[in-house]
Amino acid sequence: xxxxxxxxxxxxxxxxxxxxxxxxxxxxxxxxxxxxxxxxxxxxxxxxxxxxxxxxxxxxxxxxxxxxxxxxxxxxxxxxxxxxxxxxxxxxxxxxxxxxxxxxxxxxxxxxxxxxxxxxxxxxxxxxxxxxxxxxxxxxxxxxxxxxxxxxxxxxxxxxxxxxxxxxxxxxxxxxxxxxxxxxxxxxxxxxxxxxxxxxxxxxxxxxx
Numbered sequence: 404x405x406x407x408x409x410x411x412x413x414x415x416x417x418x419x420x421x422x423x424x425x426x427x428x429x430x431x432x433x434x435x436x437x438x439x440x441x442x443x444x445x446x447x448x449x450x451x452x453x454x455x456x457x458x459x460x461x462x463x464x465x466x467x468x469x470x471x472x473x474x475x476x477x478x479x480x481x482x483x484x485x486x487x488x489x490x491x492x493x494x495x496x497x498x499x500x501x502x503x504x505x506x507x508x509x510x511x512x513x514x515x516x517x518x519x520x521x522x523x524x525x526x527x528x529x530x531x532x533x534x535x536x537x538x539x540x541x542x543x544x545x546x547x548x549x550x551x552x553x554x555x556x557x558x559x560x561x562x563x564x565x566x567x568x569x570x571x572x573x574x575x576x577x578x579x580x581x582x583x584x585x586x587x588x589x590x591x592x593x594x595x596x597x598x599x600x601x602x603x604x605x606x607x608x609x610x611x612x
Contacts, residue, residue, distance in 0.1 A: 426464050426475060429454050433471045434520045442528045469534040472521045476538060480545055483507045487549045496553050500546065500570055501597035505590050508574070522578050543567035573600050 433450045440449075447468050451461045465471045483503055490499045510518045525531050544558070546567040551558035558564075577592040 429456070429461065429464055430471060430474050431517055433468075434517055434524070437472070437524055438520050442524055442531065469531060472524045472531060473538055474521065477541075479507065480541060484545050484548070487545070492553075496550065497597070497601050499553075500549070500566070501594065504570060504574060504597070505593045508589060508593055510589065519582060523582055526575070526578065526582070539571055543571055546570050569600055570597075573597055 429450070432454050433445070436445045436450060436453060445468070447458055447461055450468070450471070451458050454461070483506075486506060487499065487503045490503065494502075525535055543564070544567070547558045547563035550563040550566050551560065554562065556562060573596040574593065577589065577596045580592050581587050581589045
């Protein structure tokens with residue numbers, strides 16, 4: 404990466420506008436460019452120029468252009484892992500997963516439009532769909548680790564991995580419905596999806612009848 408940054412162009416700023424200096428600012432600007440011009444037509448230099456920053460600053464926030472639509476995904480995953488760990492063990496496994504995933508996908512009202520744009524890109528742009536496999540694997544591993552700990556089995560085993568894939572499938576289906584219907588509630592769709600799939604996760608946990 405350092406080799407790529409060696410030829411960083413001079414910083415470009417716009418009169419009357421402060422340079423973007425937060426993760427959210429850069430993310431929002433990049434998303435608008437992607438939607439307006441098309442993801443493949445926008446370069447890192449375009450985003451940096453629109454934000455009034457240099458390439459080096461852009462790469463402090465995002466490893467690549469493909470990572471920008473994911474926002475602060477790693478931090479969010481860490482938060483979901485902590486949330487799962489904090490839930491009472493008396494809560495059935497399937498309910499713990501449903502609650503944690505609904506919370507993970509809760510979006511503040513002022514971010515809803517940006518999130519719609521983000522998910523539209525992630526689910527429709529071929530290069531981003533391919534890149535998503537890495538992110539999805541990290542997301543599924545958080546689920547598999549939690550399931551494995553609850554069941555006392557290996558996280559790489561069939562049951563934890565199957566449940567992780569089920570959870571991902573429910574989440575993607577909910578997002579597709581949300582994007583297709585402007586008046587839909589993402590939280591409600593996720594909740595309904597997990598209730599529809601509950602029979603797939605009626606597992607006997609140790610000490611539970």
